[in-house]
Amino acid sequence: MYCSGIKRFTMKKTFLLVFILSLCTVSFSQKVNFGLKGGLNASRLEVENYDEDAIESRLSFHVGGLAHVHINRNWAVQPELIYSSQGMIQELGNREFEWKVNYVNVPVMVQYMFNGGLRIQAGPQIGFLTSSSIEDQESGISRKNDDDLKSIDVSLPVGIGYLSPSGFGVDARYNIGLTDINDAGANDIRNRVFQVGIFYQFRK
Numbered sequence: 001m002y003c004s005g006i007k008r009f010t011m012k013k014t015f016l017l018v019f020i021l022s023l024c025t026v027s028f029s030q031k032v033n034f035g036l037k038g039g040l041n042a043s044r045l046e047v048e049n050y051d052e053d054a055i056e057s058r059l060s061f062h063v064g065g066l067a068h069v070h071i072n073r074n075w076a077v078q079p080e081l082i083y084s085s086q087g088m089i090q091e092l093g094n095r096e097f098e099w100k101v102n103y104v105n106v107p108v109m110v111q112y113m114f115n116g117g118l119r120i121q122a123g124p125q126i127g128f129l130t131s132s133s134i135e136d137q138e139s140g141i142s143r144k145n146d147d148d149l150k151s152i153d154v155s156l157p158v159g160i161g162y163l164s165p166s167g168f169g170v171d172a173r174y175n176i177g178l179t180d181i182n183d184a185g186a187n188d189i190r191n192r193v194f195q196v197g198i199f200y201q202f203r204k
Contacts, residue, residue: 031070037171038063039197043086045099046177048188057194058098060085062105068201078109078121083130086193089137096137101149101191103127105175107157117163125175127153127191148184153177153191167203172196 042057064082071077087099107125129151135142159173177191 033068033070033201033203035066035068035167035199035201036064037066037080037082037197037199039171039195041084041086041193041195043101043191043193044088045101046188046190046192050187054091056089056091058087058089058100060087060100062195062197064105066199066201074113076111076113076119077123078111080105080107080109082107084127084193084195086191087132098135098137099132100135100142101132102130103153104130105155109157111161117165117169119161119163120159121161121173122156122158125155125157127155129153129181148182149189150179150181150183152179153181154179155191155193157195159195161199163201167201169199169201170197171199 039062041060041062043060044055044057047055062082062084064080066078066080069077069079082105084103084105085100086103087101090097090099105125105127107123109121109123111119111121113119129146129149131144132146132149133142133144155175155177157173157175159171161169161171163169173195175191175193175195177193180188180190182189
């Protein structure tokens with residue numbers, strides 16, 4: 001368990017360093033606008049062969065930064081670094097359990113920008129598990145279950161956004177988990193997250 005934790009930490013540090021260096025390189029060669037964003041998550045875990053009626057969405061948040069890289073008039077690439085609190089509410093018998101599954105997500109969104117500020121977007125996302133726990137809603141007792149889940153999640157975010165002339169904007173997307181994150185059983189578990197939020201894009 002200790003060695004696994006060190007391996008996860010090292011992998012995250014290495015990837016984040018490469019990500020930051022890539023942004024610095026790109027910023028010198030392209031028109032880049034940096035920004036901040038945050039908002040609401042409505043997340044659930046899709047569990048294979050499990051009663052969907054026994055799973056409810058968990059409401060939480062996401063927060064982070066972005067780099068909007070213009071390619072031409074209509075196309076842009078937007079890498080982001082986002083802390084995202086995800087999971088689900090699970091009904092088991094007469095009790096409810098809250099799964100709190102937290103990630104540092106790195107989406108790279110390809111955006112098509114219409115005149116007037118509207119944009120549609122999609123792209124790959126890799127997520128690094130930072131912590132996970134299950135809390136009994138009745139007793140308030142929680143236990144960590146990091147070792148039951150895989151440390152990396154790959155997903156496909158798709159969505160729509162709007163940027164106003166002031167630099168403020170709104171963003172909505174749906175993250176479709178492609179990876180089975182279950183590391184302790186036979187049933188597939190995949191992330192499903194709807195996100196809506198606001199962002200501010202600094203102008204050069």
